[in-house]
Amino acid sequence: MKNEILNLLLKENKISKEAAEEFSIYDIDGLMNTIKNVGKEKTEHIQRDKIIDGLDSxxxxxxxxxxKEVMSTNTLAKFFADQGQDEETVVISEKQTKGRGRSGKxxxxxxxxxxxxxxxxxxIDQTKASLITLATGVAxxxxxxxxxxxxxxIKWPNDILIDGKKVSGILTEAVAKLNSIKxxxxxxxxxVSLENNKMSGDLKEEAISLNKASGAKVDANEVIKRFLKEFEIIFKMFEDEKYEEILKEWRKDSYSIGKYAKIRQPFGNSFxxxxxxxxxEGTLIVEKADGTLEKVISGEFEIKD
Structure with missing residues (x-):
C-alpha cells in the first residue's frame, strides 16, 4: 500500500521521493491531506465538479x-479507511494501472x-456483509x-451483463475488528466507452460498453452521479435490514437462476x-446431477448449452 501512495504523489509531482518517504513514516496526517488535495484538483475526463453539481445524494x-491515475482505487480507499477517513467516501480514478478483480485477477x-x-x-451483523455485493449489483x-x-x-456474485456480455464488475473487501465490521x-x-478491439484476450468478445449498448455517447460523470444516487437507496435498505427486499430485486434481474452450469470452486473443485x-445469506443454491442440493459460497460458473 505504501508503494501505491508514493507512486501517486510522485506521478503528480507533488512531492520528492525523499520527502514522500519521510511523510509516510512521520506525518500520516500530512500525507493524507496531500493525497486528498490531489483528489480535488482538476482532471480531464472525469470531473469532480460535474459529479457534485446537482448530486442529490x-x-x-x-x-x-x-x-488521473492510480494503481488501484480499492488499495487507495483502504489506506484512507485505515487512517480513520470518514465513511461515505468515494475514490475515483480515470484509469488504474493495477486494477484487481475477484481472486486477484x-x-x-x-x-x-x-x-x-x-x-x-x-x-449490521458481520454475517450479512457478503450481501453488500448483491446490493451493489442491484444499484x-x-x-x-x-x-x-x-x-x-446480474450474474452471481459480482458481474453485470447486457445481452449476456459483461459491462461491470464489483469487488468488495471487508475489514473486521473482533465481531464487528470496521x-x-x-x-x-x-x-462506458471502451473499444473491444483494444482489449486483451476473451474480453474482445465477452465485453460491452454503455455507448455500444445504448447507441449513444454516455457521459461517465452522469453515470457516477446516477450510480451514487441508486447506491444510497439500496444502502439505506441494507442498513435497515431489508434484506429480502434487496434479494427480491436481485432475483428479478438474475442471469444465473434457472440455468445449467459448470460450477468452479476454489482449489480446482468443479461440477x-x-x-x-x-x-x-446470498449463497448460491444448486442441484447436482445426483439430485442433491449444495450451497456455493464462493466460486465461478459457466453456463452450459
Whole structure:
C-alpha cells in the first residue's frame, strides 16, 4: 500500500521521493491531506465538479476524490479507511494501472470507464456483509437501466451483463475488528466507452460498453452521479435490514437462476449443476446431477448449452 501512495504523489509531482518517504513514516496526517488535495484538483475526463453539481445524494457528496491515475482505487480507499477517513467516501480514478478483480485477477482499467471505490461502515451483523455485493449489483443494474438500456442482468456474485456480455464488475473487501465490521470498501468498474478491439484476450468478445449498448455517447460523470444516487437507496435498505427486499430485486434481474452450469470452486473443485437460486445469506443454491442440493459460497460458473 505504501508503494501505491508514493507512486501517486510522485506521478503528480507533488512531492520528492525523499520527502514522500519521510511523510509516510512521520506525518500520516500530512500525507493524507496531500493525497486528498490531489483528489480535488482538476482532471480531464472525469470531473469532480460535474459529479457534485446537482448530486442529490448527500451520502457521498462531501468526500469525493478524483485522480488521473492510480494503481488501484480499492488499495487507495483502504489506506484512507485505515487512517480513520470518514465513511461515505468515494475514490475515483480515470484509469488504474493495477486494477484487481475477484481472486486477484487483473482488471483492465484504461481511459473510457468508471473506476471507483466507496468506503462504507454499515452497522449490521458481520454475517450479512457478503450481501453488500448483491446490493451493489442491484444499484449498478438500476443505473444502467436509467440510460434506456434493456436486457440488463446480474450474474452471481459480482458481474453485470447486457445481452449476456459483461459491462461491470464489483469487488468488495471487508475489514473486521473482533465481531464487528470496521469498514467495507466496494470497488465498481463500469465500461462506458471502451473499444473491444483494444482489449486483451476473451474480453474482445465477452465485453460491452454503455455507448455500444445504448447507441449513444454516455457521459461517465452522469453515470457516477446516477450510480451514487441508486447506491444510497439500496444502502439505506441494507442498513435497515431489508434484506429480502434487496434479494427480491436481485432475483428479478438474475442471469444465473434457472440455468445449467459448470460450477468452479476454489482449489480446482468443479461440477455440473442446475442453479436453483440464492438463499437469504446470498449463497448460491444448486442441484447436482445426483439430485442433491449444495450451497456455493464462493466460486465461478459457466453456463452450459
Amino acid at each position: 448527500p451520502l457521498f457528496k462531501e468526500n469525493i476524490y478524483v485522480y 487483473k482488471w483492465e482499467s484504461p481511459l473510457g470507464g468508471v473506476w471507483l471505490t466507496m468506503i462504507v461502515k454499515p452497522r 449498478v443494474a438500476n443505473t444502467i437501466k436509467s440510460f434506456g438500456i434493456e436486457n440488463v442482468e 469498514y467495507i470498501v466496494i470497488g465498481v468498474g463500469i465500461d 455440473d449443476a442446475y442453479i436453483i437460486g440464492i438463499n437469504k
